[in-house]
Amino acid sequence: MWSAPTLSSSVSATVNLPGSKSLTNRAFILAALSEKPTEVHGCLEARDTMLMRQGLTVFGARFEQLSTSPTSLSAFTGNSSWQITPIPKSSENFENPAEIDCGLSGNVMRFLTALAPIFKAKTYFYGDQGAAKRPQLPLLDALSKYGICIDLPPTPDSLPFTIGTFPHQEEPHSFQQSESKTLSVDSSQSSQFLSALLLAASRWPEPVTIRALGKLPSLPHIQMTLENLKECGASFQERENENAWSFEPCPLQLTETTIEPDLSNAGPFLAAAMIKGGQITIPNWPSKTTQAGDYWRELLTKLGASYELSDAGLTLTGPNDFLTNRTEHHFDLGDYGELAPTLAALLALRPTGGTITNIGHLRGHETDRLAALETEIKRLGGKVSTTENSLIITSPVTHGAKVQTYHDHRMATFGAIIGLAIPGIEIENVETTNKTLPNFVDLWQKVARQED
Ligand SMILES: O=C(O)C1=C[C@@H](OP(=O)(O)O)[C@@H](O)[C@H](O)C1
Numbered sequence: 423m424w425s426a427p428t429l430s431s432s433v434s435a436t437v438n439l440p441g442s443k444s445l446t447n448r449a450f451i452l453a454a455l456s457e458k459p460t461e462v463h464g465c466l467e468a469r470d471t472m473l474m475r476q477g478l479t480v481f482g483a484r485f486e487q488l489s490t491s492p493t494s495l496s497a498f499t500g501n502s503s504w505q506i507t508p509i510p511k512s513s514e515n516f517e518n519p520a521e522i523d524c525g526l527s528g529n530v531m532r533f534l535t536a537l538a539p540i541f542k543a544k545t546y547f548y549g550d551q552g553a554a555k556r557p558q559l560p561l562l563d564a565l566s567k568y569g570i571c572i573d574l575p576p577t578p579d580s581l582p583f584t585i586g587t588f589p590h591q592e593e594p595h596s597f598q599q600s601e602s603k604t605l606s607v608d609s610s611q612s613s614q615f616l617s618a619l620l621l622a623a624s625r626w627p628e629p630v631t632i633r634a635l636g637k638l639p640s641l642p643h644i645q646m647t648l649e650n651l652k653e654c655g656a657s658f659q660e661r662e663n664e665n666a667w668s669f670e671p672c673p674l675q676l677t678e679t680t681i682e683p684d685l686s687n688a689g690p691f692l693a694a695a696m697i698k699g700g701q702i703t704i705p706n707w708p709s710k711t712t713q714a715g716d717y718w719r720e721l722l723t724k725l726g727a728s729y730e731l732s733d734a735g736l737t738l739t740g741p742n743d744f745l746t747n748r749t750e751h752h753f754d755l756g757d758y759g760e761l762a763p764t765l766a767a768l769l770a771l772r773p774t775g776g777t778i779t780n781i782g783h784l785r786g787h788e789t790d791r792l793a794a795l796e797t798e799i800k801r802l803g804g805k806v807s808t809t810e811n812s813l814i815i816t817s818p819v820t821h822g823a824k825v826q827t828y829h830d831h832r833m834a835t836f837g838a839i840i841g842l843a844i845p846g847i848e849i850e851n852v853e854t855t856n857k858t859l860p861n862f863v864d865l866w867q868k869v870a871r872q873e874d
């Protein structure tokens with residue numbers, strides 16, 4: 423149990439955040455798929471990115487940590503630089519059976535599944551207990567309809583499973599028998615099913631169209647995948663109004679790059695300025711980005727903040743009346759689901775609460791986040807209900823308690839935010855923040871103690 427610090431007065435702090443999880447993992451994958459070695463700087467060092475590196479190493483990529491980061495990044499914490507040697511093209515890769523630990527990472531369990539048939543005859547995927555509850559079947563279905571062999575235990579329909587390779591590597595010409603050259607995937611439960619296939623498509627053994635079925639959540643993450651692919655020279659065409667992209671097999675090359683700070687993880691720190699007023703600066707906030715977390719600027723402005731984006735980064739100034747303001751607020755976070763637990767913490771402190779809609783897909787995140795948020799807000803004395811897709815907070819939290827985190831990093835930061843305003847919050851297993859922000863406790867304590 424970790425006692426979350428309270429904040430007695432307005433805040434003033436600069437928080438250097440490590441690199442974005444989503445951008446780091448995409449850069450690792452695209453470097454591993456490239457023709458020539460490349461360097462990636464400002465990478466997030468956390469459990470999810472470590473697992474991604476390990477997985478790509480199983481396919482044959484090599485990662486060497488560089489001792490120094492570029493000077494502009496020297497103030498960052500939790501960052502690292504890597505020289506990445508791509509996965510060799512030779513068929514030697516097919517000789518050894520492969521095993522990939524996905525931990526609790528959606529990125530690893532989805533993105534590496536779609537790559538496995540390209541590099542290995544058989545790959546066994548496993549992960550944490552909680553990962554077996556995360557949706558995976560739509561992606562496995564899409565691959566198996568294409569003719570790729572998948573061994574699943576009878577139930578459940580997620581991890582662990584073994585995935586084989588393309589039919590033609592075992593039975594020549596069987597592509598002609600596969601249903602079609604379109605891979606259709608129902609991505610309504612996670613945008614990562616679609617991103618996984620898009621990331622793999624340039625290395626598919628023949629031209630392929632990736633089609634997304636269902637209502638897509640997390641559009642900025644899909645945009646991120648497409649932008650990153652374009653930057654590496656991928657050859658694809660979007661089929662207008664179809665949610666489909668047609669790819670030609672094509673060599674990729676990631677050029678040396680520096681990862682932007684993680685803007686989703688900026689949320690809890692910006693929240694500190696919302697609750698007690700004052701200013702938080704996040705250095706290196708990009709002026710243009712595909713990160714979902716850039717939406718904090720608009721979202722927190724709606725809740726009364728103002729901000730300045732300059733060479734110094736983003737400086738957010740919180741309102742003085744957040745804890746007493748009775749304006750009604752409704753947010754649709756269908757595109758920005760990753761931000762929901764942090765927004766829920768803020769709304770749970772407001773006298774009139776607030777509603778978050780279109781977040782049904784969060785039931786398949788690290789935990790069922792709608793259920794977890796409902797339980798924890800009630801534990802803290804708030805009034806809250808959920809529907810299949812939304813969280814409705816009608817009156818604020820009133821007292822401290824032991825907050826459960828369900829192995830979910832964003833439930834730990836949810837508790838910490840509430841703790842800034844409500845004394846007596848203790849957080850179970852705060853180390854779960856290691857998933858994407860290993861230095862969370864240090865950074866948080868500095869903000870609470872008002873140290874720059
Ligand atoms: O592509 C990505 O890197 C991610 C996409 C989103 O997944 P979902 O669409 O499953 O919510 C997001 O929540 C996750 O944290 C990261």
Ligand SMILES: C=C(OP(=O)(O)O)C(=O)O
Pocket residue numbers: 526527528529530760787788832858
């Ligand atoms: C849902 C998340 O992560 P992932 O799906 O990559 O495990 C998250 O970081 O909030």
